Amino acid sequence: MLISELSERADVSIATIKYYIREGLLPKGTSTSPTRAEYGEQHLQRLRLIRALVDVGALPLAGVRAILNAVDDDSVNLHYLLGTAAYALEPRPERPVGDPEWDRAERTTDELLAEFGWKVTEHAPARLKLTRTLATLDRLGWHIDPGLLRAYADSAARIVRHEFGTVDFDRPRAEVVEYAVAMTVLMENAMTALHRLAQEDMSGRVLDTAGQAPDAPHV
Amino acid sequence: MLISELSERADVSIATIKYYIREGLLPKGTSTSPTRAEYGEQHLQRLRLIRALVDVGALPLAGVRAILNAVDDDSVNLHYLLGTAAYALEPRPERPVGDPEWDRAERTTDELLAEFGWKVTEHAPARLKLTRTLATLDRLGWHIDPGLLRAYADSAARIVRHEFGTVDFDRPRAEVVEYAVAMTVLMENAMTALHRLAQEDMSGRVLDTAGQAPDAPHV
Known part of the structure; x- marks a missing residue:
């Protein structure tokens, strides 16, 4: 797949993918032309x-x-x-x-x-x-x-x-x-x-005997 | 007690105590002279x-x-x-x-x-x-x-x-x-x-069958 598809499928921006490659966290794709590279499932994973x-x-x-x-x-x-x-x-x-x-x-x-x-x-x-x-x-x-x-x-x-x-x-x-x-x-x-x-449930059972706070507590 | 003793017993600096008083979080002490105030156990608590x-x-x-x-x-x-x-x-x-x-x-x-x-x-x-x-x-x-x-x-x-x-x-x-x-x-x-x-204990029991990592793991 092309980097655009990899970006979409992984939900990671193209800029971030290029950054990971520069940092050596992700292997380069296989070059198919001077401006294109092919990426595989292992890149996605x-x-x-x-x-x-x-x-x-x-x-x-x-x-x-x-x-x-x-x-x-x-x-x-x-x-x-x-x-x-x-x-x-x-x-x-x-x-x-x-x-x-x-x-x-x-x-x-x-x-x-x-x-x-x-x-x-x-x-x-x-x-x-x-x-x-x-x-x-x-x-x-x-x-x-x-x-x-x-x-x-x-x-x-x-x-x-x-x-x-x-x-x-x-x-x-x-x-x-x-x-x-x-x-x-x-x-x-x-x-x-x-x-x-x-804890909230138990607190209600033990302490809210008067039923004071049906929609409470909140700040 | 004086503010110095309060500060020591609560392990909170005098400046912080004065800040809490200004912010209304802590009640003032009882004035005993224009420059002195007395603090009680309720302040400490x-x-x-x-x-x-x-x-x-x-x-x-x-x-x-x-x-x-x-x-x-x-x-x-x-x-x-x-x-x-x-x-x-x-x-x-x-x-x-x-x-x-x-x-x-x-x-x-x-x-x-x-x-x-x-x-x-x-x-x-x-x-x-x-x-x-x-x-x-x-x-x-x-x-x-x-x-x-x-x-x-x-x-x-x-x-x-x-x-x-x-x-x-x-x-x-x-x-x-x-x-x-x-x-x-x-x-x-x-x-x-x-x-x-x-988790670490269980991981060792289940996965470290070869005993590879007696002092590991670490980064």
Whole structure:
């Protein structure tokens, strides 16, 4: 197909396609004349993946490039590839030194991971994010109920079993990565939205005994 | 206490305290001389709440003011008050007109809410966020497994029952709101962090059969 058709089918402007080619994220098309090139389905698929990473994952080009390199290198196994994508999707919080709340929070994180038998790297961004969140709660004077934390972890484990059941790992690597990025970013949006909807419903049941706010709440 | 002690105990600078007073978010202290004022525990508690809303909830002052007004108005019941806080914490996505993916996604959201019997307002930001997420997945060509969506909703319902069990609704309204904001924002961070940790663990179990990446993955 010509670049105009590729642009239309991928819903990416011609200028952006040329930019991705210049940046080495997308291979050149096959020249058919000095001013024309032919693009194939592999270009379309690659554009879809780039778009998912940029639009949905909000990744900078360096992160996109790291993931595409891992997609293209067949010696990188799928676990490492998915990890490359997942770690790129999340800023890695700084680990502060000599911060008592952080140190307490880190022990809680480590104990929880040990209790659930989860094998994750020491530098997993999500591990540091959990620790930072617990440290912030501690600093604000809130004591997180250990049973509640365990309930979150338990529910995450159950959900991930379900998620992995919906992945077809025999599909091309690029598609599996695209799906994993969509799952990680978009499904977390869905999860937190559902969490707030369930909170609103429960709040109405428990607290709106007078039925004061049929169309409320709002700001 | 003097403003210096208030500043130290609340971990908020004197300049910021004076700014909050000028903006009407914090009541003035009781003047004890032309240059001195006395502050009480209620100032400390109010500062804690403002700090939670600004630092954790990243709320603009208008949102903080709306919540504080609702806290101070005893005719506003607790359900409405918590809703005011929750709705302020989330931008309300625009509802596009004549967008087929959006319309399909909205039907999915409505059916899910009906299936779970959740009573939420039509304009709940989380309801629109869920719809927008589903519309984006649709636009990217991913078909969300209905069983997976139901599993998320089911897990949100279970978690919220647990969360509400940890709230003491007999505490002062300001404290309940502060706890609810912490729960909503910080616990969602913890939930998504745990989700990613569970994914990494599961990915290692399912995909890293060759044990290629003991210290991986990373970018």
